[in-house]
Each structure stands twice: as structure tokens, then as C-alpha cells.
Amino acid sequence: MSAxxxxxxxxxxxxxxxxxxxxxxxxxxxxxxxxxxEAYALAQKDPAFQAELEDLLHNYCxxxxxxxxxxxxTEQLGGAKIYLKREDLLHxxxxxxxxxxxxxxxxxxxxxxxxxxxxxxGQHGVATATVCALLGLExxxxxxVEDMQRQELNVYRMRxxxxxxxxxxxxxxxxxxxxxxxxxxxxxxxxxxxxVLGSALGAHPYPTMVRDxxxxxxxxxxxxxxxxxxxxxxxxxxxxxGGSNAIGAFYEFLPDTDVELIGVEAGGRGxxxxxxxxxxxxxxxxxxGVLQGTYSYVLQNDAGQISSTHSVSAGLDYASVGPxxxxxxxxxxxxxxxxxxxxxxxxxxxxxxxxGILPALExxxxxxxxxxxxxxxxxxxxxxxxxxxxxxxxMGILARELDLxxxxxxxx
Amino acid sequence: MxxxxxxxxxxxxxxxxxxxxxxxxxxxxxxxxxxxxxxIELGVPFSDPLADGPVIQRASERAVARGxxxxxxxxxxxxxxxxxxxxxxxxxxxxxxxxxxGMKAFCARAAEAGVDGVLLTDMIVEEAREYLDEMQANRLxxxxxxxxxxxxxxxxxxxxxxxxxxxxxxxxxxxxxxxxVAGDASGLVMRLRQFTKLPIAVGFGISNAEHVKAxxxxxxxxxxGSALVALxxxxxxxxAASVIGQFIAGLST
Numbered sequence: 001m002s003a004x005x006x007x008x009x010x011x012x013x014x015x016x017x018x019x020x021x022x023x024x025x026x027x028x029x030x031x032x033x034x035x036x037x038e039a040y041a042l043a044q045k046d047p048a049f050q051a052e053l054e055d056l057l058h059n060y061c062x063x064x065x066x067x068x069x070x071x072x073x074t075e076q077l078g079g080a081k082i083y084l085k086r087e088d089l090l091h092x093x094x095x096x097x098x099x100x101x102x103x104x105x106x107x108x109x110x111x112x113x114x115x116x117x118x119x120x121x122g123q124h125g126v127a128t129a130t131v132c133a134l135l136g137l138e139x140x141x142x143x144x145v146e147d148m149q150r151q152e153l154n155v156y157r158m159r160x161x162x163x164x165x166x167x168x169x170x171x172x173x174x175x176x177x178x179x180x181x182x183x184x185x186x187x188x189x190x191x192x193x194x195x196v197l198g199s200a201l202g203a204h205p206y207p208t209m210v211r212d213x214x215x216x217x218x219x220x221x222x223x224x225x226x227x228x229x230x231x232x233x234x235x236x237x238x239x240x241x242g243g244s245n246a247i248g249a250f251y252e253f254l255p256d257t258d259v260e261l262i263g264v265e266a267g268g269r270g271x272x273x274x275x276x277x278x279x280x281x282x283x284x285x286x287x288x289g290v291l292q293g294t295y296s297y298v299l300q301n302d303a304g305q306i307s308s309t310h311s312v313s314a315g316l317d318y319a320s321v322g323p324x325x326x327x328x329x330x331x332x333x334x335x336x337x338x339x340x341x342x343x344x345x346x347x348x349x350x351x352x353x354x355x356g357i358l359p360a361l362e363x364x365x366x367x368x369x370x371x372x373x374x375x376x377x378x379x380x381x382x383x384x385x386x387x388x389x390x391x392x393x394x395m396g397i398l399a400r401e402l403d404l405x406x407x408x409x410x411x412x
Numbered sequence: 413m414x415x416x417x418x419x420x421x422x423x424x425x426x427x428x429x430x431x432x433x434x435x436x437x438x439x440x441x442x443x444x445x446x447x448x449x450x451x452i453e454l455g456v457p458f459s460d461p462l463a464d465g466p467v468i469q470r471a472s473e474r475a476v477a478r479g480x481x482x483x484x485x486x487x488x489x490x491x492x493x494x495x496x497x498x499x500x501x502x503x504x505x506x507x508x509x510x511x512x513x514g515m516k517a518f519c520a521r522a523a524e525a526g527v528d529g530v531l532l533t534d535m536i537v538e539e540a541r542e543y544l545d546e547m548q549a550n551r552l553x554x555x556x557x558x559x560x561x562x563x564x565x566x567x568x569x570x571x572x573x574x575x576x577x578x579x580x581x582x583x584x585x586x587x588x589x590x591x592x593v594a595g596d597a598s599g600l601v602m603r604l605r606q607f608t609k610l611p612i613a614v615g616f617g618i619s620n621a622e623h624v625k626a627x628x629x630x631x632x633x634x635x636x637g638s639a640l641v642a643l644x645x646x647x648x649x650x651x652a653a654s655v656i657g658q659f660i661a662g663l664s665t
Contacts, residue, residue: 025534027557027559028557030566031559031563171473184465187463187585188585189584291508295511304512
């Protein structure tokens with residue numbers, strides 16, 4: 001990290017994770033962010049709000065999700081015991097519903113009838129559209145046209161659920177561009193509209209709020225691990241796009257300093273800028289900067305223009321990363337590695353065929369790292385993978401990449 | 413060299429630097445100054461201009477694609493300062509290119525280029541401590557946005573740290589033209605007036621002489637942005653300076 005690109009901050013600044021985070025938005029949004037911060041603080045302390053959230057997480061979404069011992073995968077790899085935290089079994093097929101539900105209830109409580117969201121892989125868009133249907137709220141989802149193509153099924157799901165999907169063709173037509181457009185909508189309709197941001201990104205209070213709604217993942221997993229193994233895991237692996245599933249899976253383990261935390265970024269198809277979304281990569285990676293409201297690691301050129309990114313998984317295809325991950329990276333509490341498109345595709349096949357579980361391409365990045373890591377660990381070690389979503393949405397890409405249309409048995 | 417509005421309403425002209433190219437932006441800026449613009453806002457092109465509407469987005473995208481950098485915009489500012497010593501010059505940028513250069517280096521280089529003030533779109537008062545220190549050290553005027561949604565407490569804080577002028581956003585939303593000056597604008601200027609003696613300039617959606625006249629009834633200056641950028645977009649580069657010059661001249665009549 002070069003000294004020239006740091007921002008000096010005061011200790012009292014709002015929403016800071018070490019040097020990272022903060023609020024860097026057009027002034028028009030400040031009143032709304034302050035209102036949101038206050039409403040969220042009140043909701044957190046309100047037993048009725050918490051009870052409704054908990055009830056819906058249980059009866060509507062299917063929490064708690066299982067912590068599943070992947071016996072065959074473990075045997076095949078011959079090292080650490082691998083457990084999967086099954087967020088893929090949640091309603092709508094990914095962890096995203098934890099946050100969408102929490103923010104949806106908050107929006108209703110604030111009296112906002114119009115909801116907007118951005119989506120990359122479509123899972124956050126589907127989760128938000130679902131919650132809006134459940135709560136009777138109007139829903140507009142911004143999605144890059146590139147992502148609309150590769151995650152077509154999720155576009156249909158959102159429309160079926162009653163949401164309007166607005167395609168964004170600016171820039172690389174992916175997640176970053178969808179967030180820009182959602183923020184333009186919010187700045188225009190700020191008085192009537194609630195923005196359900198889908199990852200632990202953006203201006204304060206979003207990174208904190210989104211993390212809090214996903215903390216349930218590690219709260220459950222910690223108790224389940226103690227119950228099933230009688231000890232905490234050796235390491236936890238999760239994929240990191242914006243980083244919401246990872247921060248949810250890490251958070252309750254942060255004080256357990258013996259538990260290694262590993263985030264897996266999208267290595268894409270190469271290490272050069274533009275070929276990946278590995279913000280923490282040492283060379284050709286990100287440097288601290290400001291994108292879309294927060295100060296964190298950002299893939300950019302030396303003039304401060306945001307770099308294009310590539311990943312086979314739309315959900316990891318983003319130039320910046322949640323500010324809390326930037327802090328965990330710098331402090332060394334978590335480590336961040338990357339996994340290539342090819343390794344993720346391979347891991348998708350492996351998990352499907354050893355366990356009968358089809359992971360989302362995003363989650364497959366974490367599975368790939370577990371597959372690499374487990375054989376290097378002792379049989380007494382325990383490795384937990386946060387399986388953040390299921391892969392049904394990716395069938396179009398998988399059919400093409402794995403040649404599922406032609407041969408009987410595919411490569412992989 | 414100072415930000416000064418000699419007549420009412422003053423005119424602030426926003427240009428996306430490097431669209432269609434840096435030399436043309438220079439010529440356009442000179443023509444704007446010679447035809448009555450009190451202040452030129454040089455927009456630093458950015459890949460992700462999330463506060464801007466389609467017109468400035470496209471201009472920014474074209475300039476970024478041409479490889480226009482913050483350092484080029486600083487050079488351009490220096491040329492303008494040399495050519496027109498009395499004109500007001502403001503750099504208008506998103507934060508990231510500035511952070512990448514380093515706040516200290518940026519402020520020093522802006523001062524060296526002869527710039528009067530800086531406006532950072534996504535810099536709010538609460539985050540501005542280092543920025544304000546560096547601006548002060550370099551005797552540059554920090555200009556902040558004030559929005560119709562800003563409560564009085566925020567307007568007071570904005571007024572307290574602003575210099576040069578305060579940029580009052582005429583309505584909620586992104587940059588771009590509109591039919592008439594929003595009713596939000598006069599209310600905002602009146603609220604802001606309680607807290608500052610600085611000139612107040614109104615921007616967002618100001619695109620013709622009628623709008624400028626409407627603004628003159630309650631504010632000190634009008635900021636024209638998207639209307640100029642749209643005109644530049646549809647004018648051949650060789651004619652852009654004279655077309656913009658005429659347009660600016662026509663705003664105050």
C-alpha cells in the first residue's frame with residue numbers, strides 16, 4: 001500500500017474499520033444515510049423487530065441452516081475434515097436473503113414503499129424481490145446487461161416475483177455499474193425510496209448493517225461446530241466479492257484467534273489488471289481508494305480510474321471489497337487468496353459428484369480453496385466452507401463451459 | 413485570481429476536461445471566460461461518475477477513453493491561469509483520482525497550477541479534515557455541495573468550512589437539464605443564507621437564459637453544466653469554442 005494513497009481519518013469518524021469505510025457520497029444522500037443509521041439503531045434495540053426477523057428467518061427462510069460433514073469429499077482429499085455451512089439451502093438459494101429480509105423489514109418500519117437494489121449474480125436481486133413480494137413493497141432492481149445475460153434465470157425469477165429489472169449498459173455492464181445506477185436512482189428518489197444494498201459495501205451504515213444481518217451464519221456455525229466436533233474449526237473458507245457471506249461467516253469467530261479465516265477472491269483468467277477481481281492480490285491487485293461511498297481496496301489504474309474486472313462468477317466480479325475485509329487483511333486476522341475461473345469450475349464438478357451438491361460459481365471459489373488446502377492439513381484438523389449459494393442459476397454457464405450439451409460425461 | 417462574481421447573476425461554466433480533447437477544452441474555456449463566465453469548473457473525468465446524468469457520463473467516458481488524467485487537467489488549469497489571470501478556476505472531481513495522487517500532492521499541485529478552488533463531489537464535511545487542512549495550507553477554497561435534503565445543521569456545517577462560494581443543488585437527483593428551475597432551489601438558498609455571507613451559486617438543471625434569470629432572483633450565480641456539455645457533444649470540435657462563447661453570452665441578456 002503506497003503512502004500517497006491513504007486517507008487520514010479521525011478516530012471519531014463514523015463507520016470506520018481501521019482506516020477503511022466511512023462515508024463518501026453526494027451531499028444529497030447524507031440526510032438519508034443519517035436517517036437510516038438512526039432507524040437501524042432503533043430497530044436493533046426493538047424486541048418486536050428482532051422477533052419478527054427471527055420468526056421469518058426460521059419459518060420463511062429455513063434457518064438454522066445445517067452444518068454438513070462432507071464425508072466423501074473429505075475421504076477423497078485425505079486431509080482435514082470438511083464441513084459445509086449450507087447457506088445454499090436457504091429460501092431463494094443463497095445467504096443474500098438474511099440481509100434482504102432484515103433491510104426489507106427496516107424499510108417497511110421507516111415507511112418507505114419503494115425499494116431499489118442492485119444485483120450481480122442476481123441472488124441479491126431475487127432475495128430483494130422476494131422480500132418485497134412478502135411485504136407488499138414496490139421493487140426495482142438494477143443489473144448489468146452482461147450479468148442479465150449470464151444469469152438469465154434470475155432475471156426471470158425477479159420478474160415473476162413482481163420486480164422491475166432495469167438493465168445497465170454503462171461501463172462493463174456488471175455489478176459496479178449496477179450500483180452506480182442504483183445510487184443515481186436513490187439520489188433522485190431519496191425522499192420515498194429505500195436502497196437495499198446487497199453486500200457489506202457502500203457508505204456507513206451499510207457495511208455494518210449488512211454484516212449484522214449475516215452474523216447469524218457464524219453464530220449458528222460456531223454452536224453447531226462445538227456440538228458436532230466438540231471444538232472450533234481449524235480454518236474457515238468463504239468467497240469474497242463484496243464480502244457479505246464471508247464477513248457473516250467470519251464475524252463470531254474473530255475473537256477465536258486460533259481459527260484461521262480465509263477469504264477467496266476471483267482470480268479470473270490471469271493476474272493482470274482487468275483479468276480478475278482479486279483486490280488483495282500483491283501485484284496487479286488493488287490499492288486503497290474510494291468507490292461507491294466507501295474507502296477500501298480498489299482495482300484501479302495509476303490515474304485513479306476504476307479498472308474493469310473479470311470473473312466467471314458475476315457475484316465476485318467487482319472492483320472493490322467491503323471495508324471490514326480491508327481492515328482484516330491489513331491486520332492479518334484474515335488472509336485472502338484467489339482462485340481461477342478454471343479451478344472454480346473444476347470444484348463445481350467435484351462437489352457435485354462427490355456430495356451431490358451443486359454450488360454457486362461464487363461459492364465454488366471457496367470450495368476450490370478447500371480442495372487445495374485440505375490435503376495439506378492433518379486429519380484431525382477441521383475445515384469449514386461457507387457454501388453461500390446453490391448453482392442452479394449457473395446452469396447456462398456450466399452447460400457451455402463444461403460441455404454438458406454434447407458428451408455423456410464431461411471434463412472436470 | 414479569485415472567485416468573484418462581479419455582476420448578478422454570476423455565471424459558473426462546468427466543462428468535462430478532455431472532451432472532445434484537451435486543446436478544445438482550453439479553447440472553449442477561454443471563449444466562456446471572454447463571453448461572461450466568472451468561474452470555470454474543470455471537471456476531472458472519472459470512470460464511475462455516480463452523481464452525474466447521461467450527458468456528463470458520456471463526456472466523462474469519452475475523456476477517460478482518450479486517457480485524460482488528473483495530471484492533464486492540472487496542466488490545462490495552469491494554461492488557463494496563464495492566459496486569463498483574472499478568471500475564477502475551480503477543479504471539480506470525484507474523490508478517487510485525488511486520493512490516488514495523494515491529498516497533499518494534489519492540493520500542492522492545484523495551487524501551483526493557479527487554481528482558486530476545489531469541489532470534490534463525494535467528499536462530505538465530516539470526512540474532510542485532512543482535505544481542509546491541505547486546502548488551507550495551499551490557500552485554496554474548498555467548495556462544498558448543499559442539497560435540498562440537507563437539514564439546517566448540515567447547511568451550517570457546510571457554510572462554516574466553505575470558501576469561494578457554496579454550491580446549492582437546485583433539486584434532488586443527478587446532473588442534467590430540466591424544464592424549469594425547481595422550487596426546491598429558492599428554499600435551499602434562503603435556508604443557506606442564514607449561515608453564510610459567501611456567494612451562493614445554484615446548479616443542476618440550469619440550461620438557458622430564462623433559468624439564469626430565475627436564479628438571479630434569489631441567488632448570486634448560476635452554474636451551467638450539462639447544457640454546455642451536451643452542446644459540445646453535438647458540435648464539431650473546431651466550432652465548439654465559438655458556439656459555447658455565443659451560448660454563454662446569451663445567458664445573461
